[in-house]
Amino acid sequence: MGLLDGKVAIVTGSGGGIGRCHALALAKEGAKIVVNDVGGDRSGSGGGKGMADHVVDEIKAAGGQAVANYDSVTSMEGGKNIVKTAIDAFGRLDILVNNAGILRDKTLLKMEENMWDAVIAVHLKGTFACTQPAAAFMKDQGQGGRIINTSSTSGLIGNFGQSNYGAAKAGIAGFTRVCAQEFIKYGITVNALVPVAKTRMTEDLPAFANLPEGALDPAHISPVLVFLASDLAKDINGKFFLIRGPLISAMEVKTTEGASKDGMWTPQEIAKSIDKIMAW
Numbered sequence: 001m002g003l004l005d006g007k008v009a010i011v012t013g014s015g016g017g018i019g020r021c022h023a024l025a026l027a028k029e030g031a032k033i034v035v036n037d038v039g040g041d042r043s044g045s046g047g048g049k050g051m052a053d054h055v056v057d058e059i060k061a062a063g064g065q066a067v068a069n070y071d072s073v074t075s076m077e078g079g080k081n082i083v084k085t086a087i088d089a090f091g092r093l094d095i096l097v098n099n100a101g102i103l104r105d106k107t108l109l110k111m112e113e114n115m116w117d118a119v120i121a122v123h124l125k126g127t128f129a130c131t132q133p134a135a136a137f138m139k140d141q142g143q144g145g146r147i148i149n150t151s152s153t154s155g156l157i158g159n160f161g162q163s164n165y166g167a168a169k170a171g172i173a174g175f176t177r178v179c180a181q182e183f184i185k186y187g188i189t190v191n192a193l194v195p196v197a198k199t200r201m202t203e204d205l206p207a208f209a210n211l212p213e214g215a216l217d218p219a220h221i222s223p224v225l226v227f228l229a230s231d232l233a234k235d236i237n238g239k240f241f242l243i244r245g246p247l248i249s250a251m252e253v254k255t256t257e258g259a260s261k262d263g264m265w266t267p268q269e270i271a272k273s274i275d276k277i278m279a280w
C-alpha cells in the first residue's frame with residue numbers, strides 16, 4: 001500500500017532537479033504521474049523531449065506509471081494541455097505540483113525587459129496557467145485535491161541580483177495564500193515549498209559550489225511534497241515549508257504588536273516610537 005495509491009499527479013518541470021525527485025517520490029507512493037518538462041537549459045532557452053522522457057522511463061523501470069508532456073507552463077493553452085494529458089492518460093487528477101522554473105539573474109539596473117518577462121512568465125504566470133484548469137477539474141471531480149507551489153527565500157527574504165525571480169516567487173506566495181482560501185471549500189488544499197537544494201539552478205553559486213557530495217541533495221525536498229500531497233496533510237492549508245537538507249521549518253508573515261495613539265500620528269512621533277513599532 002502506498003500513501004498515494006489511485007491518485008494522479010502532475011509535476012511541472014520534472015525532467016530534472018527537484019521536480020524529478022518529486023515525480024519519483026510520488027510514483028513510489030503509488031501515484032500515476034504526468035512528467036511535464038520543456039527540456040530547455042537553466043535560462044529557459046532551447047528545448048526537447050529527452051528530459052521528460054528520461055524520467056518517465058525511470059518511473060516505469062521502478063514499476064510505476066507515468067506519461068510525458070512537453071508543453072510550456074507559460075501559456076493558458078499549455079496549462080490546459082498539461083491537465084488534459086493527465087485526464088486523457090489516467091482519467092482523473094488529484095495533485096498538481098507547480099515546480100517548473102528558470103533563472104535570468106542580473107541586478108536591477110542591468111535587468112533587461114526580456115529577462116524580467118521570461119522569469120515572471122515561467123514562475124508566476126506558469127503557476128496560474130496550470131492551477132486554474134487543474135483546480136477547475138478537481139472541483140468538478142468532487143474529491144478534493146492538492147496543489148503544491150514552489151516559492152523561494154529569494155522572494156520571501158530577498159537575494160541580490162534576483163529582482164525578477166524574487167518578485168515571481170513572492171507573487172507565488174501571495175497566490176498560494178489566496179488560492180488556499182478560495183479552494184478549501186472544495187477540499188483542495190494549496191501549500192508551498194521553499195526549497196534549498198543543489199541542482200543545476202544553484203550548483204555554481206558560491207554557497208553551493210563546495211558542498212560535500214550529497215549535501216543539499218534535492219531528494220530531501222520530496223518527502224515534504226509527498227506529505228503535503230497525501231491525506232496525512234488534509235488539515236494543512238496555505239502554509240510554507242522551508243527545506244534545507246534534513247532540516248524542515250515553517251515560514252510565515254508576522255506583524256509586530258505595534259504602537260497606537262488617539263488620532264493621527266505625526267512623522268516626528270513615528271520617529272520617536274519607531275523602536276516600539278518595529279519591536280519583534
Ligand code: NAI
Nearest residue numbers: 013016017018038040072073099100101152196197199201
Ligand atoms: P532545475 O533547473 O533543475 O529544474 C527546473 C525544471 O523546470 C527544468 O527541468 C526545466 O526544464 C523546467 N522548465 C523550465 N521552464 C519550463 C516551462 N516553461 N515549462 C515546463 N518546464 C519548464 O532547477 P530546480 O532547482 O530543480 O528548481 C525547481 C524549482 O524549485 C524551481 O521553481 C525553482 O525556482 C525552485 N527553487 C529551487 C531552489 C534550489 O535551491 N534549487 C531554491 C528555491 C526555489
